[in-house]
Amino acid sequence: MSLLGLDAPGKEVLLMGNEAMARGAIESGVTVAAAYPGNPSSEIIGSLAGVAAELGIHVEWSVNEKVALEVCAAAAASGLNALVAMKQNGLNVAADFLLNLNLTGILGGLVLVVCDDPSGISSTNEQDTRIYAKLADLPLLEPGTFHEAKDMIRDAFALSRKIGTVCILRSVTRISHARGNVTLGPIPRERIKPFFDPNVRLMALPGAPSHVLVHERLKRAEEILESAPYNIYKGPEMPELLMITCGAGYLFSQEAISILGLSDRVGLLKIGTTWPLPERMILNSLAKASRVLFVEEVDPVLENNVKELYADNNSCLPRIEFLGKKSGHVPAVGELNPGLVIQVVSRLMEAPWGQSGDEESRLAADTLAKFAPPRSLAFCAGCPHRASFWSIKNALALDGRNGILFGDIGCYSLAVLPTGFCQSKTLHAMGSGPGMACGFGVLDRLGSEQPSLAVCGDSTFYHAVIPALINGVHHSSNFLLIVLDNNATAMTGFQPHPGSTLNAQGLPAKPLRIEDICQSLGVRTVIHDPFDVSGTSLVLWDLLQKKGPRVLILRQECALVRGKKEGRRSKVSVNPTRCLGEECGCSRLCTRVFRCPGLRWNPTTSKAEVDEAICIGCGVCADICPVGAIQKEKQSA
Amino acid sequence: MENFLSQNELRRRILDKGLCAACGGCVGGCPYLVAFRGRTVVLDACAVENGRCYASCPVIPMDSSQIIGLIFGESRPLTGLGIYHNVLASRAADENVACRGQGGGTVTALMMHALEQGLIDSTILTGVSEDGAFPVGIVAQTPAEVASCAGSKYMGAHGLSALRKALDMGKQAIGVVGLPCQVLSVRKMMLADIKQEDIRRRIKLVVGLFCNWAFSAREFTAFLAERFPETAIRRIHIPPPPANCLEMDTDKGVMAVSLDEVRHIIQASCLQCPDMTSELADVSVGMYEGRPGWNTLVIRSDFGRELIDRIIQSRVIETETFPEANLAHLEFASRRKKERPPQA
Numbered sequence: 016m017s018l019l020g021l022d023a024p025g026k027e028v029l030l031m032g033n034e035a036m037a038r039g040a041i042e043s044g045v046t047v048a049a050a051y052p053g054n055p056s057s058e059i060i061g062s063l064a065g066v067a068a069e070l071g072i073h074v075e076w077s078v079n080e081k082v083a084l085e086v087c088a089a090a091a092a093s094g095l096n097a098l099v100a101m102k103q104n105g106l107n108v109a110a111d112f113l114l115n116l117n118l119t120g121i122l123g124g125l126v127l128v129v130c131d132d133p134s135g136i137s138s139t140n141e142q143d144t145r146i147y148a149k150l151a152d153l154p155l156l157e158p159g160t161f162h163e164a165k166d167m168i169r170d171a172f173a174l175s176r177k178i179g180t181v182c183i184l185r186s187v188t189r190i191s192h193a194r195g196n197v198t199l200g201p202i203p204r205e206r207i208k209p210f211f212d213p214n215v216r217l218m219a220l221p222g223a224p225s226h227v228l229v230h231e232r233l234k235r236a237e238e239i240l241e242s243a244p245y246n247i248y249k250g251p252e253m254p255e256l257l258m259i260t261c262g263a264g265y266l267f268s269q270e271a272i273s274i275l276g277l278s279d280r281v282g283l284l285k286i287g288t289t290w291p292l293p294e295r296m297i298l299n300s301l302a303k304a305s306r307v308l309f310v311e312e313v314d315p316v317l318e319n320n321v322k323e324l325y326a327d328n329n330s331c332l333p334r335i336e337f338l339g340k341k342s343g344h345v346p347a348v349g350e351l352n353p354g355l356v357i358q359v360v361s362r363l364m365e366a367p368w369g370q371s372g373d374e375e376s377r378l379a380a381d382t383l384a385k386f387a388p389p390r391s392l393a394f395c396a397g398c399p400h401r402a403s404f405w406s407i408k409n410a411l412a413l414d415g416r417n418g419i420l421f422g423d424i425g426c427y428s429l430a431v432l433p434t435g436f437c438q439s440k441t442l443h444a445m446g447s448g449p450g451m452a453c454g455f456g457v458l459d460r461l462g463s464e465q466p467s468l469a470v471c472g473d474s475t476f477y478h479a480v481i482p483a484l485i486n487g488v489h490h491s492s493n494f495l496l497i498v499l500d501n502n503a504t505a506m507t508g509f510q511p512h513p514g515s516t517l518n519a520q521g522l523p524a525k526p527l528r529i530e531d532i533c534q535s536l537g538v539r540t541v542i543h544d545p546f547d548v549s550g551t552s553l554v555l556w557d558l559l560q561k562k563g564p565r566v567l568i569l570r571q572e573c574a575l576v577r578g579k580k581e582g583r584r585s586k587v588s589v590n591p592t593r594c595l596g597e598e599c600g601c602s603r604l605c606t607r608v609f610r611c612p613g614l615r616w617n618p619t620t621s622k623a624e625v626d627e628a629i630c631i632g633c634g635v636c637a638d639i640c641p642v643g644a645i646q647k648e649k650q651s652a
Numbered sequence: 653m654e655n656f657l658s659q660n661e662l663r664r665r666i667l668d669k670g671l672c673a674a675c676g677g678c679v680g681g682c683p684y685l686v687a688f689r690g691r692t693v694v695l696d697a698c699a700v701e702n703g704r705c706y707a708s709c710p711v712i713p714m715d716s717s718q719i720i721g722l723i724f725g726e727s728r729p730l731t732g733l734g735i736y737h738n739v740l741a742s743r744a745a746d747e748n749v750a751c752r753g754q755g756g757g758t759v760t761a762l763m764m765h766a767l768e769q770g771l772i773d774s775t776i777l778t779g780v781s782e783d784g785a786f787p788v789g790i791v792a793q794t795p796a797e798v799a800s801c802a803g804s805k806y807m808g809a810h811g812l813s814a815l816r817k818a819l820d821m822g823k824q825a826i827g828v829v830g831l832p833c834q835v836l837s838v839r840k841m842m843l844a845d846i847k848q849e850d851i852r853r854r855i856k857l858v859v860g861l862f863c864n865w866a867f868s869a870r871e872f873t874a875f876l877a878e879r880f881p882e883t884a885i886r887r888i889h890i891p892p893p894p895a896n897c898l899e900m901d902t903d904k905g906v907m908a909v910s911l912d913e914v915r916h917i918i919q920a921s922c923l924q925c926p927d928m929t930s931e932l933a934d935v936s937v938g939m940y941e942g943r944p945g946w947n948t949l950v951i952r953s954d955f956g957r958e959l960i961d962r963i964i965q966s967r968v969i970e971t972e973t974f975p976e977a978n979l980a981h982l983e984f985a986s987r988r989k990k991e992r993p994p995q996a
Contacts, residue, residue, distance in 0.1 A: 373882045412695050413688040436696075599846060600681045643681040 021328075025412075030059040030197045032261070033058035035161045036128055039168025040098040041070060041418070043124070044203040047090035048074045049083040051478065052507035054137040055191040056130035060100050061508065064519040071206060076519045077479040079445070080105035081112050084127065088116055088181075091123035092208035092217060096172050100128040102233050102443065103142045108479070110147065113181065117229055118153040118219035120179040122212075124172040130186045133312040133350035134531030135504070138444060139424065141348065144185045144315035148290040152229045154236040155183040155290040156245065159265030163245060163287065169200070174239060178232045185289070187312050189263035190352065194341040195374040226577030237291040237646070245287020246296050254282030256363060257304035261286045261317055264310040267356040274357055275366040289290050292320055301325060301332050308363065309339030312351050338363070393434040396613035397631035399571035400427045403499050403545040404435040405609065405639070406569075410555035412476075418466035418559065419455060423448035425472035426506045428498050434610060439470065446471070446479025449496050453487040456494030456564070466559050467494040474504040474512040476529055487564035488536050495558050495565045496531055499545075509576055534568045545569040548638050578631050585632040585647040587613070589623050593644035596621040605636050605645065656707040659684060659698040666711050666921075667692060673921040674788055675830070676867065677704035677837030680816020687810035689702055689786060690869025707844035710801050712837035712905035713919050719839045719932055722852070730984035732990075733950060734931025737957050741940055741972040744950040751802040754889070755939045755947040758969055759829055759859055760802045762935075762959075765968045766827055771959070772856050774818050775827035777801040778811035784884075786867060787813030791821065803887050804861070806898075807869040808919050812837055819849055827857040832927035835860040839932045841859065857959065860930020862938025862948070864989065865922035872917055881905065892941045927984070927988040931970025935960060941978070948974060 018028055019038055028423045030038060037059050037366055040048060048067075050060035060074060072549050073090075080101040087097035101109060106129050113127070129147075132138040148155035158164035164186065171182040181501040219225050225649075250272075258281060260268045267287045272281050284300045286293065301307070301321075309318040318339045325332060338344040344359055345351075361368040369376065378524035394401045404427075422430055422439025423446065430439040440449060451468030471480045473509055476498050487494055504510040511524070518524040533540040539561065551569065558565050566616075577584075597600035605623050606616040613630035614623055634647035662685075666672055672692045679687045683700040684882055685705055698705075706712065720727065720735065728735045743756025748766070750757040766772045779790040779801040786810035812834050818826050828838050838858055843880045845851045876885060880902065887901040890911075898909045928938040934956035940946040949971065951957050 209916065409695050412693050413686075415691060415693065484725075597700070599700045599703045601683065602700045604683050604696075607699065608696045639683075 017066055018419065019062050020069055020202070021199060021200055024201045026199045028199060029194050030161060030165070031058060031192065032158070032161050032164050032186060033130070033192070034062050035165040035195075035197045036100075036168050036186070037062045037185070038197065038199070039165035040126070041066065041072075041202055042097075042165070042200045043096050043169045043172040044205070045096045045098045045172075046206060047070055047087055047095055047097040048072060048084040048099070049063055049077045050100040051077055051080045051083055051108075052504050052510040052585055053080075053105050053107055053187040054507055055132055055186070055306075056100045056102045056105075056128065057107045057507045057510065058191070058197075059098075059128060061300045061510065063098075064521075067520045070202070074510065075171055076504075078513055082107040084109040084112050084480045085639055087125055088112070088121060090105055090209065091125035091175075092215070093211045093297045094123045094207055096124035097124050098128065098131070098168070098386045103129055103131045103136065103144050105129075106138065106144055106147055107142075108445065113147070114151055115219045116181060117153050118222065118225040119217040120228065121175070121181060121217070121233060122179065122215065124175045125181045126168060126171045126175060127181050128168075128186065130188070131313055132190045133187055136350070137631065138189060139444070140429070141313050143316055143572050144183065145289055145316040148183050148185075150486075152233045153181055153183055153234065153290075154178070154288070155185055155241065157185050157261045157287055157289045157452060158190055159245070159260075159285050159287060160261060161190070162192070162197045164190060165197050165200075167245065167287065170243065174236060177239060177432045177456045178235045179231045179406065185262070189266070190647060191259070196295055216260065232345050233291055234427045237294070239626065240288040240291065241295060243288050243293070246293045246376060247285045247287075248282065248296070248300055249285075250282030251279055253303050255280045255306065256360070257284060257300055258310055258360070259286065259307060259317060259321060260310040261289055261298075262312055264312060264356070264643050265352055268310050268351045270353045271356040271360045273362065275361055275368060277360065277364055277366055280364065281360065286317060293323060294324055295323060297321060298328055298332070299561070301335060305333060305364070306336045307335070308344065308359070310345060310356055310359075312352065315340040352365060360649045363537075364414070372404050372497065379586075382427045392429055392432055393436065393610065393612060394426065394429060395574050396611055397574035397633035397635075398426070399501055399545045399569070399633075400430070400435065400499055401609070402548055402571070402633075402635045403497070403551070404430050405635075406545060406548050406551035407470075408436040409552040410559060411468075411555050414466060414559050415551065416464055416466055418468055419451040421448035421455070421467070421469040423469065423471045424477055425475055425499075427470055427472060429538075430470065436608075444479075445475055446483055449483035449494075451479045452494040452496065453483045453490070453564075455491060456487060456492035457511065459493055467492075468497060468559075469494065469495045470499055472505070473498060473500040473502065473514050473529060474510075477513045477527070480491065484536060484538065484564065484566075488538060490566055493562050495555075495567060497555075498566060498568045500529060500568050500570040501576075502570075503573045503576050505573040505575065509573070528566055538564050538566050540566045540568065541571055542568045545571050546635055546637060560648055574631050574633065583630070583632040583650050585634045585649050587625050587630050587632055587634055587637060587645060587647045590644045590646060591622045593642055594622045595642055595644070596623070601641055605640060609636060609639050611636055657702050658700060659694070659703055659705055662709055662712075662729060663694060666709060667694060667976045669922045671711050671870045671924070672808075673711055673833040673919060673925070674709045674810050674816070674866075675833040675837045676711055676800055676810030676812035677708035677710065677834065677841065679810055680813040681820065687813055690808060690810075690871075690873070692810070696899045702846065704841070704844070704846050707846055708837045708841045709922075710833040710840065715839070716932070718843055719836075722839065722843060723932060723934070726956070730939075733929050734927075734952065736950050736952045738951050739973045739974045739982075740951070741943070741946050742937075742969050743946050745967050745970050749799070749802075750945065752888075753947075754804045755801070755937075756945055757802065758947040758949055759861070759937050760798060761968050762859065762963060763792070763827055763829060764962050765966065766857060766959070767793070767798060771825065772827040773825045774821075774823045776811065776814045776818060777829050778805055778809050781804040786873060787811070789817075791818045791823070797965045806866055806888050806890070807872050808866045809869050811979045815841075819851070819854065820915065823986040824854050825856045826854055827859065828855060829861065830930070831861050831863045831866065832930040833921070833925060836927070857955070858933045860933025860936040862929050862936065863922075864928060865918045865925075867914065868917050868919050869973045871912070875914060875917065879909065923992075941981070948978075
């Protein structure tokens with residue numbers, strides 16, 4: 016029995032925030048859960064999948080976030096409790112449905128968890144989900160602790176059922192991916208039979224009257240949430256500084272107050288029901304405040320909403336100085352951390368704190384520098400993407416017409432950086448690369464001579480690329496779609512996708528082959544092994560000379576997946592007598608340009624070396640070395 | 653200054669300006685510069701500060717006195733045809749060889765004989781790719797391989813890339829047949845010998861061809877494929893003015909194309925090149941205008957003179973005196989190429 020399915024009410028366990036949310040869903044009797052993987056949200060559905068069979072839950076990795084929300088909406092419309100999870104970018108994909116679902120409302124319980132990625136650590140943006148709650152007039156809760164993350168899911172389901180609409184829960188990286196103590200509750204075992212009442216019609220028309228109902232539901236949510244236990248005030252009766260915070264900011268703020276010893280001077284108002292706000296409680300706190308500091312991640316949502324509330328009630332409130340992102344006291348972008356919040360509070364309260372120039376800080380920085388050498392973002396050793404982009408780079412150079420490669424979302428997003436030889440010229444959303452390539456591919460009619468190319472991964476192909484391909488076929492667009500098929504949703508943790516033979520629960524599933532889909536559209540489709548670098552360049556060059564939509568599937572399993580299964584494939588070594596190093600005819604091609612982390616430059620000997628701890632033995636570097644100084648010997652199993 | 657003699661400088665001065673002659677001198681043994689279907693392609697930036705690529709590029713101007721000293725020893729009078737001992741009319745004695753060559757098969761006969769006699773152990777020639785689609789550099793090691801390369805290509809074809817192959821194969825007595833740009837590139841390599849490979853000793857014989865200009869191979873092959881689909885072109889010939897056309901021997905008979913149709917795909921570097929007769933070769937060979945089946949043979953270096961004397965004695969080639977009027981005309985044409993102002 017896994018920890019997540021442990022039936023031991025009252026027991027305190029250590030859970031990751033995402034696991035705590037999954038456990039919350041289990042304690043709410045969730046029976047359908049769906050998601051498209053995306054960090055930092057992936058472990059919610061991932062961990063539910065592990066207990067799905069034993070608890071009788073349908074768990075799936077859906078083809079994209081919109082479908083995941085639709086799958087869960089159907090379950091909720093049938094009276095079930097359904098949980099859908101995604102990252103902030105995914106919410107954009109699901110938004111079209113969400114902004115109509117809010118109008119119809121839903122039966123059953125439907126909780127949408129969105130995990131935001133402040134600083135965009137594993138995202139292209141750091142968008143704030145809370146603005147969507149306001150846009151959609153849907154209630155949104157924000158956990159500030161790990162235990163709360165679990166309990167909030169439970170209460171979000173209850174709220175969803177009570178008011179008849181979707182309830183959103185917003186997490187951030189440091190809640191989703193950090194661990195803390197969680198006290199387990201009971202697991203309900205009774206299951207209701209799904210039934211969609213044929214007398215019910217979920218439709219948004221007519222729009223304006225539906226909108227009225229949306230406002231009514233939100234009003235009702237406000238009444239229910241007013242007494243929620245997630246809005247807490249800690250601190251003196253009349254604080255010199257009132258900090259208003261939510262999410263991970265709560266953890267950082269508590270730390271700052273404690274470390275600076277300010278608990279008798281600074282008050283902390285932690286908001287868990289971010290939308291709609293607990294107005295009475297906030298007004299009570301504002302009535303005793305003179306300076307307010309907002310500590311929240313990404314956008315000043317709490318800050319703006321509280322200021323709006325203040326404006327509405329200013330006649331009975333004191334004069335208050337509001338500090339936060341707008342005033343410049345808190346950085347307007349990026350993730351917060353305890354050190355940063357301590358600095359802000361220390362400066363405001365004139366409470367001294369160890370400066371960064373002191374002996375200990377210097378020692379810490381020196382030690383860190385010694386053990387963590389500076390590295391840029393890079394593909395893993397032996398990653399097939401490196402080989403693919405090497406060939407793309409060469410093919411585009413050989414072609415010489417300034418072909419443009421439109422990038423997409425996945426590990427291969429890194430191809431905008433030197434690890435992918437800066438080949439991708441755009442990077443936006445899932446499927447946007449092929450969509451733009453399709454558009455660029457019709458500009459030859461207007462005089463463009465540049466070839467149009469796009470890359471996408473296998474999972475992305477199913478997620479959002481197929482419509483672009485269909486559009487390209489229909490409009491005879493001249494573009495080459497390169498599918499980097501590594502047989503995994505690698506970036507988010509190797510989740511299965513519609514091309515996989517097993518589903519989220521590890522049960523057999525019908526795989527849809529990318530080549531079959533492309534061929535069914537009448538698209539010229541070629542499959543090649545990217546580890547054959549020179550062959551791939553020529554195949555690419557040849558395809559670039561053709562017209563119409565074309566697909567090249569570069570198929571080679573993710574190095575991490577393969578490494579786990581098979582270990583090292585070949586023993587790779589550098590023959591130092593042949594290695595030319597910095598000389599004419601090499602100029603450190605392998606360590607300066609190809610840059611696989613499995614190779615390193617030895618400045619003492621002026622030769623390249625294989626880092627055996629990292630090399631996985633793909634042997635691509637042996638083919639790239641201009642003088643055959645890198646050898647590979649097949650490793651016997 | 654040496655710090656700047658890099659790929660980057662080659663790019664700035666030559667490649668980016670479209671001035672590459674496609675001689676092939678820079679592309680052998682380099683992972684950054686490669687020849688692909690008639691173009692010199694930069695795959696990545698190289699960090700070497702004094703590379704073979706820059707040192708061997710014939711389009712980058714240099715003072716030729718060092719090269720002249722290297723090949724001709726003491727300075728001899730410079731004429732409109734460069735330095736030479738004498739000019740002869742020549743053709744291969746073997747009719748089979750003569751009829752395969754462009755003019756009189758002199759070069760083919762000369763290189764076959766040099767290989768047979770062991771004067772050279774290999775020779776760099778421009779042949780045709782395996783699929784017959786493209787001219788490529790070849791390291792010929794047998795007379796039969798030499799014979800298969802006979803005939804002018806009229807394209808910049810990176811033939812010199814094969815010289816790197818021959819050096820890496822360890823060849824010690826290499827012959828080179830090349831266009832004027834290729835002859836200059838070889839001479840620059842011999843002077844610089846950046847990797848100290850004893851190139852001066854190992855390159856035994858340089859035979860230069862006459863050349864007015866060459867087409868861009870990528871565009872010319874595409875032009876031919878489009879203009880003459882499914883036609884095997886055996887030989888291309890440019891008759892002397894005022895013909896103003898290209899003549900092609902094909903499996904469907906002789907076909908012609910007006911030069912006006914293809915002039916725009918002449919390599920830009922060719923229009924700036926001052927050397928029509930490969931003035932830095934040991935011997936130079938070209939057409940004998942107005943006398944089909946014969947070549948013009950310019951004997952330049954002492955080594956070239958010895959060699960030609962030997963093969964005349966061996967009856968490998970036949971020679972006749974080259975008429976004064978023709979020599980005057982050749983010198984006029986050669987001077988005119990030098991005096992033509994560089995094109996923008």
